[in-house]
Amino acid sequence: MIKLEQGFYNRADVLKIARELLGKVLITKFDGIVTSGRIVEVEAYAGVKDKASHAYGGRHTNRTSVMYYPGGTAYVYLCYGIHHLFNIVTNTKDIPHAILVRAVEPMEGIPAMLERTGKKKPDYTLTKGPGNVSKALGIGTKHTGGSLLQDEIIIASDGFVPKKEDIVATPRIGVDYAGEDALLPYRFIIKGNKYVSGK
Template identity: 80%
Template sequence: MKKLDTGFYNRADVVKIAKELIGKVLVTQFGEVITSGRIVETEAYAGAIDRASHAFGGRRTNRTEVMYQPGGTAYVYLCYGIHHLFNVVTNQKDIPHAILIRAVDPIQGINAMLERTGKKKADYTLTKGPGNVSKALGIHTGHTGYNLLQEEIYIANDDFTPGKKDIIATPRIGVDYAGEDAKLPYRFILKDNPYVSGKKANHSMSL
């Protein structure tokens, strides 16, 4: 596997990057424990112009400041006080684009994932949905600001390339507050993958 480099993350089109992350492998290595999964669902957030983004209107807070870092930085935030959600910051410094990793298909370290999640069986709920992704891979808010070019958390290409018809674009999930921006086709899924979250009725618009 080849680790994605700065050039992959530091591009202007966050939607294109979100689409290209489908099929890549998210890896964590904490001590001797390695876990990984193929990314099968992402959501793009286009920064200051995107009503669904934490950085809409150029908003800067202690939580969102990390979104203004250069591409290839981890942004992990707490949702509902429970779920740690892992995002990949993209674009150049001071442009707060980010991509939420919503689901992965487990590859390595499934026993460790079961232990972290408290599950007894490796069914599709193990890494379906962004909260489960972080829990299974051991990612938490303490990793926000982490450089994804290092060894503990990174994304790699293992030469798996999904066909164009296998990547589907839909509106994002749970962003109704964003008005018209909630309808943007900024969510990407790997067609027919059982780990993809949300309702199948949402699946539309093949790209």
Template identity: 50%
Template sequence: MKLPQSYYLQDDVVVIARDLIGKKILSVMGGELTSGIITETEAYRGYDDKACHAHLGRFTERTKIMYEEGGVAYVYLCYGIHHLFNVITNSKDRADAVLIRAVEPLAGIEVMLERRSKDQLDKTLTSGPGNFTKAFGLDRSHYGADLTGDQVWIEEDKSLALKAEEISVSKRIGIDYAEEDKDLPWRFYLNSSIYVSKK
């Protein structure tokens, strides 16, 4: 079942980041369906998190979508190479986001392999936020995409329900600039999956 917008309007981005582990993300690009289980996320909180792009109310062409109501996509280019896909949460003007860092591929694996120019399936296909977006055909054109729409969305599959001990918690990756906030335990991953960027 597709997650409704009300799901994304919850006010604790850390809770959502953890809860998204085990949910299914799907994309339809050029008529091609790809899907996978979300295995790794990171939470970013607008008002007091030095790692967040919207910290201290930073409002730019890039970050403006973060201030919209939850349930839209924030996609940005990292190092001029990788598109990173984030889920905007909370109410308007809160600027909270969950970065999807990795998924375990389910449907459309041949399509993913072609997009990634790979010959065979291994954990690097969709592990790491840039690899995931490329495999799923996601890029800057999906900035602001409605997550209750038909291009990219997240579903809950009750058969994928996880126990608390199956989800590991750590500090986030690659945010040494964030001073004391770099150590916040806001990264979550499915510890039974090989499709995780770093354990």
């Protein structure tokens, strides 16, 4: 298991990074409890010129300021008052690119995930959808602005790389408000994986 370093996140091509994140392992360690899952679905948000991005047009508020941090920072925010959505900030300081992790396949610490989510059995709903990922892995808004290069939240590679033909690009979910940008193929999934959200 090799932790991804600054150089992975700092690059300029957010679409390339998003694609490369598929198959990587997202690991959290809170209070000695380790939970992890393989990333199977992500969405890229390409900064100031992407109408679907919180940083569109250079919007810079308290909440979104984290997006302007250097690559390798966690951006977590509350959606619909209930769900914590976990994003990975990419590119260099002041360029607000981000990648939303929408689904993982559970690996380590499944009992802890069941406890956090209140589920009885580890079925495919455990870490399907961005709200569930954060819930199962114990990620909340207090982690926004935190570094992915430390110990609490990291992303690592165990050598697994999805086959090229298994990676599919589609439009993003729930961004109809973004006009024509809602059609951009910025969502990447591992084809056939049962943890991928949607139908």
